[in-house]
Amino acid sequence: MSVKEHKSHKLDQCQCGVLTVSDTRDVKTDKSGQLIIDRLKDHGCNVESYxxxxxxxxExxxxxxxxxxxxxxxxxxxxxxGIAERDVTIEVVNRLVDKKIPGFGEIFRMLSYTEDIGSAAILSRASAGVIGKTAVFSMPGSSGAVQLAMDKLIIPELTHIIHEINK
Incomplete structure (x- = not known):
C-alpha cells in the first residue's frame, strides 16, 4: 500500500488524552496543553481526558x-x-510502552535543530511509542516545541498511526 493510500484512511472519531507534566503549570497557565487540545479539536478529535x-x-x-x-x-x-534531574517523563513512558516509535524523536530533534533552536535540540528526549492500542507521544513542554510536533509530525500522521495500531 502506498503512503498516499495509508494516509487516506479516515477515522470516524479519534479519542485523545492530554497530559501536562509540570511543577508550575495549572489549567490557566498551561499554554502547551491548551495548544494540543486546540490542534486536536481543529482536526476533529475528541479530547476525553486532560x-x-x-x-x-x-504521579x-x-x-x-x-x-x-x-x-x-x-x-x-x-x-x-529534558535532562534536568526533575525530568522523568521519558523514564516512565519507556517503562510502559510495548513498542517504541523512534522516528518521532529523531525527526523532532532534526526539525528542532533546523527550524527552531539549533544545537540545543540535542537536549530533547522527545519520544513516542504504543501502549496496548494507544499511541503515546512525549514532547517538550514549551509551546514552540508542541506546535512543531503537532503541526509537522503528529497531526499529519495521526490517522495513519491509529489505523496501523488497530490492524
Whole structure:
C-alpha cells in the first residue's frame, strides 16, 4: 500500500488524552496543553481526558495508566523530556510502552535543530511509542516545541498511526 493510500484512511472519531507534566503549570497557565487540545479539536478529535501532574514518576505513571485505561487512541504528553534531574517523563513512558516509535524523536530533534533552536535540540528526549492500542507521544513542554510536533509530525500522521495500531 502506498503512503498516499495509508494516509487516506479516515477515522470516524479519534479519542485523545492530554497530559501536562509540570511543577508550575495549572489549567490557566498551561499554554502547551491548551495548544494540543486546540490542534486536536481543529482536526476533529475528541479530547476525553486532560490532566496536569507534577514531575514525579509515580504521579506520571498513575496518570498515564488512568488515561490509557479509558480506551483512547492517542495520549499526548508535554513536559519532563529534558535532562534536568526533575525530568522523568521519558523514564516512565519507556517503562510502559510495548513498542517504541523512534522516528518521532529523531525527526523532532532534526526539525528542532533546523527550524527552531539549533544545537540545543540535542537536549530533547522527545519520544513516542504504543501502549496496548494507544499511541503515546512525549514532547517538550514549551509551546514552540508542541506546535512543531503537532503541526509537522503528529497531526499529519495521526490517522495513519491509529489505523496501523488497530490492524
Amino acid at each position: 490532566m496536569i501532574v507534577k514531575d514525579e514518576a509515580v 506520571i505513571e498513575l496518570a498515564i495508566k488512568e488515561i490509557v485505561s479509558q480506551s483512547i487512541d492517542v495520549l499526548l504528553i508535554n513536559g519532563g523530556t
